[in-house]
Amino acid sequence: MKALSEFFYMGGYALYVWGSFGVTALLMIVEPIMVHQRRKSVLQRISRLVRIKSEQKS
Amino acid sequence: MSGRIFNIYRFSSPATFYPLAGKIARIAAWIALLLLAVGLYMSFFVAPTDYKQGEGYRIIFIHVPAAWMSMFIYLVMAFWAGIGLVFNTRLSSMMAQALAPTGAIMTFIALWTGAFWGKPMWGAWWVWDARLTSELILFFLYIGFIALQGAIDDNRRADRAGAVLLLVGVVNIPIIYFSVKWWNTLHQGASVSIKNGSSMSTIMLQAMLVMTFAFWAYSIAVSLYRVRSIILEREKDARWVSELPEVGR
Amino acid sequence: MLDVVNLQCTRGDRRLFSGIDFTVEEGELLHLYGHNGSGKTTLLRTLCGLVAPSQGEVRWKGEAIRNQRDEFAAELLYLGHKNGLKDDLTGIENLLVACRMAGLKTKQDQAWDVLERMGLRGHEDLPARVLSQGQQKRVALARLLLSQAPLWILDEPFVGLDVAAVALLENVIAGHVANGGLVVLTTHQEVALTSGKVKKLRLGWKEDGHV
């Protein structure tokens, strides 16, 4: 337990170390999520397009 | 992605590149996860506390890889843009476009971690030092490229305009780097020199290298994943897109 | 002379036209028509090389225009929706600058003559900004009287002109065609072109007359 809190204390540099690692982690999680959402919305749009096209044909 | 010569033409077609990019992206993502885990473990538990900077120095393990990636990605973008402009291949312009946000994020991380490092070490969030300034300018270059692409509706125009900008920007990078350096040496300013006394121990260097490769793999994975969406957006009228398995639903 | 091969243009997501083929020879006039938004302006700009087609190509004397940009430009006169007049220059100055940029060695008094023929006597010295809509158009069209280019590409040249000016312009165009020139133009008005060979091309898939 003590080791853990000492670890998070980072010898007094907690704000700086965790501020850096935290933001980096946040960005590296958010970026893939945004990329994934972009992909989902593109796929949705394309499926709609395909459906419209096939309706027009029939 | 360079591939063998006779493969280049084949893979410069979006239809063949699309599935390939998916495969590479998946592999790169796993490599990134693995290396990140190892790298983080090494940087927090294996690497010893610095005798001068205490625990604060651990920021180096993301700061330096991010700073390196930020510059490298710009070069890669310029390379693709040049190819796109000369050979008029759509795919290479898409690659440039896909890399830009990742590059901007890397630049931002380098700036942010640098600032969070600077406060305890130098006592200021920001000083007008050579590297800091040139990194800030690099950030502007990225944002400029993204903004330019965003402002143009027409894809082909966006590609070509972006390419001109990237190529002009890449000429500028060495100029900035050296000019800023020169400018600053005239002013022995309030800034502490980045090359601090403590020479890096091997274990630190190893951890940093692992993190660098992790960032590398991460960038490849994310940008290839993004280029797949871009390909779909641009080719949405093409036959092969409507026949993709993931479109069917 | 001017060959268009399998031309296709896309704007935004829309394909404006595709598979367009035609030829215009010396002494011929091509009248493009079609409803609003059918792509006439876009086609004309493609013919000039201002817009790159998404497929197909435009050839001048058998060679693709993008491989001979300056040579083609020297033989082309394009007047678009926008007049290309500088608001702060007078009619005379505008005309002279436009001609000289096109590589002609036009003299001052030639320009005065021409503006007088265009019915701008007494207005030559006013800045273009204060001229009326129709007078501005006349200044722009005055270039036609001085040009030596064989190919004229005119986008709605009759817009804003009064009856007399329309008649004059029709004469000028007919004269050019009779002398072996080539003309491509668009207009919604009915235009009588008395001499020369007139071709017509309709753009747009919808029925003409569709609102």
Added chain:
Amino acid sequence: MLDVVNLQCTRGDRRLFSGIDFTVEEGELLHLYGHNGSGKTTLLRTLCGLVAPSQGEVRWKGEAIRNQRDEFAAELLYLGHKNGLKDDLTGIENLLVACRMAGLKTKQDQAWDVLERMGLRGHEDLPARVLSQGQQKRVALARLLLSQAPLWILDEPFVGLDVAAVALLENVIAGHVANGGLVVLTTHQEVALTSGKVKKLRLGWKEDGHV
């Protein structure tokens, strides 16, 4: 209703017209014509109160318009050479904003209907910037279909429209006149207005037909 008394306008050093008197009553259309630069646009802008005349005055319902600016504005619809469209708004948004600024409570679906009647189906959602010349004009003219103002002042409304759109617009104008509206317009094209009383007024001293 609309009385013009001894109107005179000067631009720069030139007196464009003077001593103009006319009246337009309900159910009447006034067709202004004259050669390019004769002062038609200037006269229309004076009627709206955008230009102050150097002599004479314009009266609406017996009272000078400059004394009842807001009341007059509420009963007036002016469409000039310039369309007043914002390049970055879509057709729908442009129409709605224009109507609401004029004090109308136009609904979203009314606006869609009207644009469809103007032949802009499928283009309602494009920013005005990418529309063709004629399509932009159509968006601007769509206001006519929603307006409740009795007095319409239209400066060359037919410019750039294709045949079908011209016919539609003629109908709309004729309808307005038949319903007791007032219209003042200029155009160089011959326009058939079937119903209502049509007055004509020629501006310019020179012979019509002078180039």
Added chain:
Amino acid sequence: MFDAFRVIIARDLLLAMRRRSDVLTTLFFFVIVVSLFPLGIGPELDTLRLIAPGVFWVAALLASMLALEKLFFVDYQDGALEQMLLAPQPLSILVLGKVFAHWLVTGVPLVLLSPLLGLQYDLSGDTILTMMITLLLGTPALSLIGAIGAALTLGLRGGGVLVSLLVLPLYIPVLIFGAGAVEAEVSGLGGAGHLSMLGAILLLSILAAPLATAAALRISAE
């Protein structure tokens, strides 16, 4: 009347949204000006802290002046201004709406961003707070005053200089009280007096500027 006010604000905000990057113009200009100085002057934090209030206020003033040029110009060019003049509402209300929307888009972001830039100059928290308050009071006054100049020079050749020439003398009091308040705060004198002067200028300009601007627009559009 409030309808028209609302419609025009909604329209201008929508337009600003469409040209998202236009919103940033002024902001970005402000950031550039503030960040370029250290590059030109050198990195000593002592010098920088000394000149910070001046740099910030000059930057805000320039940013506001530049944004002005376009306040009425686009409307003028595409004919929307004619339609505004012919709208059945008092023109000054429309003008107030336009200026308000303009300030929301150009002034507010600048106020919100100033703390971040303050860090670059190593300013203390109190100083930054005072700076924000002065900017919050000062920028709307700048927009209102500037609108008069913009309306007067509409469509004139070289509107640019003229606006600057006309508007500058009116801007200078705002600059002096704005930068003065921050400096007084820094030197421990307390900036209350300067702040209340800024407030008074703002009130006066809300009352008088829209009327003057409306009159100017009628003249210019002729």
Added chain:
Amino acid sequence: MFDAFRVIIARDLLLAMRRRSDVLTTLFFFVIVVSLFPLGIGPELDTLRLIAPGVFWVAALLASMLALEKLFFVDYQDGALEQMLLAPQPLSILVLGKVFAHWLVTGVPLVLLSPLLGLQYDLSGDTILTMMITLLLGTPALSLIGAIGAALTLGLRGGGVLVSLLVLPLYIPVLIFGAGAVEAEVSGLGGAGHLSMLGAILLLSILAAPLATAAALRISAE
């Protein structure tokens, strides 16, 4: 070829003469920025002398950046640019002509006026001379580089910011060497090194910028 070059310079100078006040815009902006600082910062000559090179160079850079926006825009709007693209001469020559005319009108007056403004900051004769030389070398480079940005953003929404955003990173070396040369001169180190770098940048941009600008114009006018 030189014909076209001459014609376009003559045209642009004539236009500038017609809108005499437009010539003054940039100059006036420069004067404003430089003169506002003493107002914002306070009148201590020591501080002022310290920041003078930075202020002058930042002002020159901003003035140049602002003037840019209009470099091609008017031609684009009234259709004259289309005619330029269709002229039977290499476009880069026409571009070079336009930029040169632009510099004559916006850059040269600024160089000529700087000594006068230098007196406000109590600069020595030598410093003023160095300042003029750096401005003489630097401002044409700024115009040439800026033209690329202006061409790329032609007709785009929010062109204003975009130009600044794109051009700024390219301007910074010029700023650093320009201000650096003056500072080196002041501190007695001699600014020759900086000056030759400025010269090199100018040469490079004369060679490369017109080509890039021409390419960008063709892309933008489509």
